[in-house]
Each structure stands twice: as structure tokens, then as C-alpha cells.
Amino acid sequence: MNFSSEVETLIRAxxxxxxxxxxxxxxxxxxxxxxxKKRQKKVxxxxxxxxxxxxxxxxxxxxxxxxxxxxxxxALDHVxxxxxxxxxxxxxxHPFLTKGNYAVTRKLKEIALHLKNSFKTIILVSPTLEIxxxxxxxxxxxxxxxxxxxxxxxxxxxxxxxxxxxxxxKIELDDAGRERLLQAALGLTLGEAENVFAKIIVKTERLSGxxxxxxxxxxxxxxxxxxxxxxxxxTEDFTQVGGLSVLKEWLTKRAVAFTSEARAFGLAAPKGIxxxxxxxxxxxxxxxxxxxxxxxxLLRFDVGRMFGSYVGSSEENIRRAIAVAESIAPAILWVDxxxxxxxxxxxxxxxxxxxxxxxxxxxxxxxxxxxxxxxxVATANDISQLPPELLRKGRLDEIFFVDLPRIEERVEVFxxxxxxxxxxxxxxxxxxxxxxxxxxxxxxxxxxxxSALYDAFDAHTHLTTEHILNALTQSVPLAKxxxxxxxxxxxxxxxxxxNASGP
Numbered sequence: 001m002n003f004s005s006e007v008e009t010l011i012r013a014x015x016x017x018x019x020x021x022x023x024x025x026x027x028x029x030x031x032x033x034x035x036x037k038k039r040q041k042k043v044x045x046x047x048x049x050x051x052x053x054x055x056x057x058x059x060x061x062x063x064x065x066x067x068x069x070x071x072x073x074x075a076l077d078h079v080x081x082x083x084x085x086x087x088x089x090x091x092x093x094h095p096f097l098t099k100g101n102y103a104v105t106r107k108l109k110e111i112a113l114h115l116k117n118s119f120k121t122i123i124l125v126s127p128t129l130e131i132x133x134x135x136x137x138x139x140x141x142x143x144x145x146x147x148x149x150x151x152x153x154x155x156x157x158x159x160x161x162x163x164x165x166x167x168x169x170k171i172e173l174d175d176a177g178r179e180r181l182l183q184a185a186l187g188l189t190l191g192e193a194e195n196v197f198a199k200i201i202v203k204t205e206r207l208s209g210x211x212x213x214x215x216x217x218x219x220x221x222x223x224x225x226x227x228x229x230x231x232x233x234x235t236e237d238f239t240q241v242g243g244l245s246v247l248k249e250w251l252t253k254r255a256v257a258f259t260s261e262a263r264a265f266g267l268a269a270p271k272g273i274x275x276x277x278x279x280x281x282x283x284x285x286x287x288x289x290x291x292x293x294x295x296x297x298l299l300r301f302d303v304g305r306m307f308g309s310y311v312g313s314s315e316e317n318i319r320r321a322i323a324v325a326e327s328i329a330p331a332i333l334w335v336d337x338x339x340x341x342x343x344x345x346x347x348x349x350x351x352x353x354x355x356x357x358x359x360x361x362x363x364x365x366x367x368x369x370x371x372x373x374x375x376x377v378a379t380a381n382d383i384s385q386l387p388p389e390l391l392r393k394g395r396l397d398e399i400f401f402v403d404l405p406r407i408e409e410r411v412e413v414f415x416x417x418x419x420x421x422x423x424x425x426x427x428x429x430x431x432x433x434x435x436x437x438x439x440x441x442x443x444x445x446x447x448x449x450x451s452a453l454y455d456a457f458d459a460h461t462h463l464t465t466e467h468i469l470n471a472l473t474q475s476v477p478l479a480k481x482x483x484x485x486x487x488x489x490x491x492x493x494x495x496x497x498x499n500a501s502g503p
Contacts, residue, residue, distance in 0.1 A: 003145055008035045015140050016115035022144035023127040024189050027089055032087055041088040046075050072096045072104045075178055076111055094130035105132045112138035152185050156350030159197050170206040177209020184215040187328035192218055208220040216297050219328040230300040234288040240443055241282050242287055242416055243409030245399050248501035255294050258330045258373055270397050277402030277485055280443030283379040287334040299325055301335045318359050322366050330373035339380040339385040367395040383492050400500040401493035404479055410434040413442045417449050429465045436472050439479040448472045492495035
């Protein structure tokens with residue numbers, strides 16, 4: 001059953017009060033008007049600035065305003081007085097349902113009993129959910145879905161027809177470009193999508209699939225306003241990742257998983273991966289590179305921000321963060337060092353009153369049940385801190401073990417970092433350098449090159465192989481001081497995780 005049919009069914013069944021959570025008042029109101037026409041009912045709307053007026057009354061029109069009904073109690077009295085079948089859409093009524101407005105709460109409860117025996121329905125439309133305990137049994141809550149791909153496609157068609165009249169604007173949308181643009185716009189409201197399509201036209205005087213970056217910028221605004229997630233405008237890609245061929249291949253195959261062709265083929269959107277392994281071997285870099293490969297926005301999930309000072313606020317924060325991530329789906333959610341974030345989950349009852357356990361439980365439930373196209377990339381260094389519930393199949397698609405780079409991968413890492421610093425890699429003895437840095441991570445190799453650059457600059461000479469070899473001999477890799485922990489990681493991963501570099 002789609003959303004419109006569900007609302008119509010509830011109205012026909014005489015549910016007295018429906019609470020629709022949505023920021024798109026106009027879409028909800030149009031849906032209600034369409035249902036009312038089918039059921040031969042009148043539609044009225046209420047806001048604190050206009051009072052009760054016929055639905056669709058413009059803000060400039062004074063003729064139909066009933067200013068006496070601006071007050072909530074007077075407006076609810078008007079609902080009772082209405083004799084004919086009608087639907088009343090109350091916009092942003094939630095501030096009057098908070099504590100301290102007991103008269104409004106009581107009045108609404110009495111009206112709910114009256115409406116059950118009438119052909120009238122109250123629909124509360126609000127972007128946030130506020131229901132007092134007294135009304136929990138009388139109100140039915142519905143989440144209004146964001147526009148579908150078909151809704152956005154119809155909007156795009158309308159905009160194309162309008163801008164074709166403007167000679168200086170070029171329409172350069174082939175099927176692939178149109179698909180990219182619609183895919184990127186999923187998760188926006190119709191108003192936000194219309195704004196960003198207009199922004200693309202104004203900035204470039206053309207409409208093409210290359211406007212995806214502007215759509216991401218619009219989504220960045222949504223993230224910034226939430227304050228719980230961090231938007232990463234990443235420039236990294238897999239050309240900057242040395243080795244990890246199995247992981248790269250796995251991710252490349254799923255780059256088309258969110259397209260309409262993939263859905264038609266029967267492919268489900270991938271859920272996520274856990275990257276487990278040695279520090280400094282490219283786990284976080286891979287999370288950033290996936291964003292570029294899949295052309296999806298990257299959101300960093302900072303669990304530290306979730307833990308508020310008030311009881312219950314941490315659980316509410318994680319629910320809000322998840323809702324924001326889903327609202328701009330398809331997207332990638334990067335949970336860095338998840339082992340540290342939820343390290344105290346198992347002993348949470350004694351240490352923090354169970355807050356960490358409840359937050360972790362909310363996150364796990366969402367991983368299992370989510371339908372939104374949010375791909376989770378979680379990274380971890382310490383398996384002893386990982387709750388076993390996280391590793392169960394079904395929550396994430398795959399667990400990859402990211403080991404220290406092998407010799408051929410170290411050669412690749414040297415090529416990447418030398419090229420990044422404007423050096424020709426063929427001028428260096430790559431094999432010799434790769435042999436000299438056994439047990440070095442990619443980050444430690446990069447740091448050795450930086451150190452060698454300082455030495456060369458200080459000596460007023462060009463960077464050479466000898467400078468890098470000297471820097472490597474002066475470095476003690478973390479793997480030597482943490483040999484036992486790394487061997488434990490390797491033993492644990494055998495049979496439990498896929499090696500990101502292959503057998």
C-alpha cells in the first residue's frame with residue numbers, strides 16, 4: 001500500500017487524528033485535497049498566522065481569513081461546529097502540544113472522541129514529532145516519504161519544458177546524465193530539488209549530468225544544519241590507494257548498485273563493510289575513495305557527538321543522525337574507529353547507566369533493518385573491543401582485513417607518494433626501497449618520504465633513493481612494537497574476514 005492509499009484508508013476508517021511528519025506541507029496538502037475530492041469532503045487548513053481557511057487560500061488573500069480561529073482552542077471549537085464532512089490540516093501545531101498547554105491537549109482528546117462518530121478528520125503536519133502522553137492512544141503517526149525517482153523525473157521534465165523557451169540555456173541531458181542527476185537528487189524534497197536544478201541552470205546556463213556536484217552541495221547544507229554528521233567533500237580516489245586489489249574489485253563491482261538498471265536486474269543495494277586491520281594501511285582513505293568511485297556524498301559519523309549530557313538525549317541524537325543520513329540517501333556513512341566508539345557497550349550498565357549499550361543497540365537495529373540506500377563503511381583496529389553482535393552476517397555485507405602492504409604493494413605506494421610530490425618514480429630504485437621497508441604501513445612510508453624531502457631540501461640537492469633509504473632506517477615501524485597484536489589480528493581474520501589484498 002502506498003502512502004496516499006494508507007492515508008485514504010485511515011480517513012475512511014474514521015481515525016480521528018493523523019500526525020504526518022514532513023517538511024513538505026504543500027505536497028501533504030495536495031495529497032489530502034486529492035483524497036478529499038474522491039471522498040467528496042471539504043478541506044480546510046490552519047496555521048497560527050491565518051487561522052482556519054479553505055485549503056489553498058493564498059497568503060495575500062484577506063477575504064477568507066478567520067482571524068478569531070488563530071488561537072488553537074478557538075480553531076478546535078470550529079472543527080466541532082463544522083457539520084459537513086471535512087478534513088482539517090493543522091500546520092505546525094506541535095508547539096501547542098508540549099507541556100504547559102494542557103488545555104489544548106485536553107480539548108484535542110475530547111474532539112478525538114467526537115470525530116470517531118463523524119465524517120471529519122484532523123491531520124497535523126509537522127517536521128518534528130511532539131505527542132503528549134495523554135494523546136498517544138488517539139493519534140496515528142505517519143512518516144511522509146520523500147519524493148521518489150518518478151516524482152523527481154516529473155519535476156525535471158517540467159523544468160526542461162520551461163527553460164526550453166530561454167535561448168541561452170542549453171539542455172544537454174542524455175540518458176546517462178539524466179540518471180546521474182536524478183540519482184544524486186534522491187533524498188531531497190521537491191522544493192530543494194527544484195532549487196538546485198535552477199541553481200545549475202543559472203550558474204552554467206545549461207542543464208547536464210555534470211551538475212551532480214551542485215546537488216551534493218545542496219545535501220551538504222542539510223548535513224550542516226543537522227549538526228550531528230560531518231559532510232566530507234573528498235578529492236581522494238582509488239588511484240591514491242596502493243594495493244588492496246580484492247577490496248577495490250569488490251567496491252568497483254558495486255559502483256552501479258544504486259542505478260535503475262541494477263534495481264530492474266533485481267540487485268539489492270549493498271549494506272556496508274567493516275575494514276579491520278593495522279593502523280595507517282589505508283582504511284580511512286578507502287572510505288573517502290568510495291565516495292568518488294560511486295559519486296555519492298560521504299558523511300562522517302562522529303559517535304562522540306551523539307553522547308549528550310541529558311538522559312535520553314544520546315539515543316535521540318543517534319536516531320536523528322540516522323534520519324538525516326537516510327533523508328539524503330543514497331549516501332555513504334563512514335564510521336571511523338567503531339571499536340573505540342562502542343568500546344564500553346558490554347560494560348555500559350555499570351559505567352554509564354547503559355547509555356552506550358542503548359546507543360549501540362539502536363545503531364545495530366538500524367543496520368539490520370534499514371531500507372534506505374545508506375552504505376556504511378566502518379573501520380576498526382582492535383578486534384578485542386568489537387562487540388560480537390556487529391560481526392554477524394546480515395548487518396554488513398563483508399568484513400575485510402587490511403594487512404601491512406606486501407612488497408609489490410609497497411612499490412605501488414612509493415609510486416603514488418612520489419608522483420603526489422611531483423617526482424618521477426622511474427628515477428628511484430623502487431625495488432630496493434620496498435625491500436628496505438618491510439613491516440612499514442602506507443602512512444609510515446609517506447612519512448619517510450616527507451622526512452627525506454626535508455633532508456634533501458636542507459642539503460640543497462635533489463631527492464634521491466639514498467635520502468629515502470636513510471629516512472627509512474631511522475624509522476621504527478609501529479608493526480615492530482606491536483608485533484603480538486598484529487599477529488593476533490592476522491590469526492583472528494583467517495576464516496572470519498576476506499584479505500583486502502587477496503590470498
